[in-house]
Amino acid sequence: MKINILCAFILVALPLQSQQDTVKISEIIIRSKQIPSDIPGFKRIEIDSAIQDKYRHLSFSELLSECTPVFIKSYGYGGAATSSFRGAGASHTRMTWNGININSPMLGQSDFSLITPGISDNITLSYGGASIIDGPGGFGGTINLENKPVWSKTSGLYLNTGAGSFGRYAGSLKFRTGNESFQTVTRLYMNSSENNFPYINEVAGNDHVRETRKNSQLTQISFLQELYYRKASGVLSALIWYNSTSRNLPGSMLVVQSGPDEKQYDESLRSFLGYDLKKGNMNFFLNGAWMASRLDYTSLKASIDSRNLANTFTLNGGFETMIKNHSKIKLTISDELSFIKSNNYNKNISYNSSSLTLSARSKINNRVGTTFLIREIIDGQILLIPDFSAGFEYRLFAGEEHFFKTGLTRNSRIPSLNDRYWYPGGNSNLKNEYAWQYEAGFKTSRSFTNSLSADAEITFYTNLIRDMIQWKPGEFAYWTAENIGKVNSSGIESIVSVKYETDPLNIRLNAGYSYTKSVSRNQADEPGQLMYIPENQANSSIHISYGDLYLFWITDFTGKRYITADNTGYLPDYFLNNIIIGLKPDLWKKISADINFRTENLFNKSYQTIAYHPQPGRAYFISLSVRILK
């Protein structure tokens, strides 16, 4: 057996030695020897680049809800969208941009409708315990948007424009140029929608009435400038990301809408400066970010004029060192300082938290991988109980790609500043939330032929969230935040992907199913499934390309979601189907185009993700992209 592995190693390694890119050779050699997981014992996936490409100009919430097991609670296209990852709450999904936390410091969560997927090159989902590697608080998981340079002399201009049903228009531009030591990338996305769509209102009166959903206009602009400079073994990165979204918020179907009432304006400016230096076995890194975000909300009817401005400064620094080619140790010091000005707080607030993290990863031989992490957080002036994580992964049969993995994590989440300072009801004495997380799984991959390969993974997990912050009725006429919640979530996730790649036919199939049981363990609470967390979720996509032609079919199943604590009221389950048919011809030498026609909600399914907020029926979108390389 050992001789077979050695032969396989030589066969893989020898042809590669003749290639010019020595970095690639070393990566492949390492993979052939060691287990491939970045975080042994835990689960981290990248969203398929073909899928990401098809959602480039849409909203992040659509990408997540249709293609991942993350449940998105959305008020409709352009409306606020929050997540539930592994049965946890919206504030338990950590959203990062190049490793920097971009969850609102006031809300402690992200609105996924504000993010355009095309703004990043790579999207990774770190499930449960894997999220602690990137930072604290992601009990459900972490979603990271990554930008990375391509060190080549080739310049590229990418233009996209599209129009669709309900007055939707989108346009984008991406320009990349530079050489092997300097790269600049500019991205611009614009999105607007009237968003008036018909639906049948069966609940407002005695008769079923065909109505038009109005007052949900949306205008969105995103701009990202990236600059990278590489000299010797150091890389300097500077990024600036501006985003503005202006929208009307429609009310419930139960409310007679006389005109625009609720409006929201979100604006953010995020800047990032980082330096990475490789010296021998040591990688040093230092990065900082400044993020300013504004959220203004008005409701004429309720006489609300809410003005909120948050400035956050983040600093991360540390080093990683390799020990004997099989182990890595990393030390990270982080600090996050937020300044809040809000007419919902009774004074301006500044708040600081910092942490020290030591992590180690080891792949001792080709059978075993381990991860260990310990983190100490200083929340304001308070030293928290340290968090830790330990993962173990084992190759079941030598030379074959079948892995058993398991991990245990203790994770903490610092309260949001609204939980602490909202007036009235914020509670400055809140403790941090914490969770015990355990997971175990099996992962396998196999190449059946040169053209056909498949991967599959199944994971069981359980999360015990304690001291969860809940707003409860106080002694007077307002609610207060308290550490009273106890939630147990457990479930199973499975993923299968199959690739068949020949010339000219390529087929890629991805399918996923997740079962989630999430219940409150508070004595006074009902024992059923938590509201708005589906027990069953599944999605699948098939991408078939034949020469320049391609077809992309996405099916998403969302199970029943309870809308009352006693589980007597619920929203029914639904299947959604989206289909994209396109053509990607090479027009002339280095100019290529991509024209596609997208049909959303193919079978015109009537559904809601939030009770009494209808979602659109069948919709169409036509898109034209041109790529010019030089």
Added chain:
Amino acid sequence: MNKSIIFLALFILTVSCDRIDGPGPVDPVVSLVSANGIFILNEGNFGWGNGSLTYYSYDSARIYNNLFETVNRRPLGDVPYSMFFHGNYIYIVVNNSEKIEVINNKSLESVTTITGLISPRNLVLAGQDKAYVTSMYSDSVRIIDLKKNKVSGYINIHQTSESAVVINQKAFIANWLEGNEVFIIDTTTDLLIDSVEVGKEPESMVVDNKGLVWVLCNGGWKRDTFAELVGINPQSHVIARRHVFPALESSPLCLQADGDGDTLFYIENGIRCMRTDAAELPADPLIGDDDHLFYKIGINPVNGDIVATDAADYKQNGVLLIYNRRGNLKNSYATGIIPGCLSFMVESGHIME
């Protein structure tokens, strides 16, 4: 072969979905609305549309939840707030749906829906076939024609309005949200004729057996003024009685009178009661809160039962608590979410246990 089985098993697990049936049907409505019972409006959560109608029958000692939706096969709406009986109809004011549902008082079937309202709160009879609807976010009171069941006009009072009572052809309308006035409208002419300055945020009102209009002012949520209980003379429009609560923290709510009109009840760290001629506010509650979150109360006009709702944590179903006139708990029943307005449909002479 073994690996193929592993793949097949994973694939089956991936594509299979467990279907779970929904909850069973709610009890059918079979002559449950008797002559002796209590209607309870469950407000539900603001914006969630999960308000509902409950009926407690004294005759069967049973509670029936979610009746409007069961009968009419659609939800009642967002924040049903108050109700009012007139003729064969029940009028349900649904605050955040900005409508009044008119239903038959026996079958509970929908008769019509009155729209054209802005954040309606309370409905009060202001004439033979006329009612006034107060509004939390508009500066006028809407007039409803009860024959046509339509909005027939409005009276501009330049402030928002909340509770309302009518006596001697005068409607007393309280300006609750950050207000401190009670407006007086002549119901024969629909004209604003006067106003009376009271304590901060007059929240609820009742008329006693001597015709005095009692106004409970909760002092405002910022707790910077003392709560007050004042009695207005409906003829002279002057304040005849004034009780000031002793602590800034006191935030009383939901003033009610018993059937005889000589005893007042309200919620403040429990349920308190006082004779209308008492010189001072009661020092101790008649019913302690005992971990209940009392949200609304009502007094059975026939047997004197003190009926309270407990909103629990505002997310789960609440509880209806029935106490006898001495404050001893007789029974409790699960309701819908945030049980609020209580309306008694009772006849004297019936045995009510």
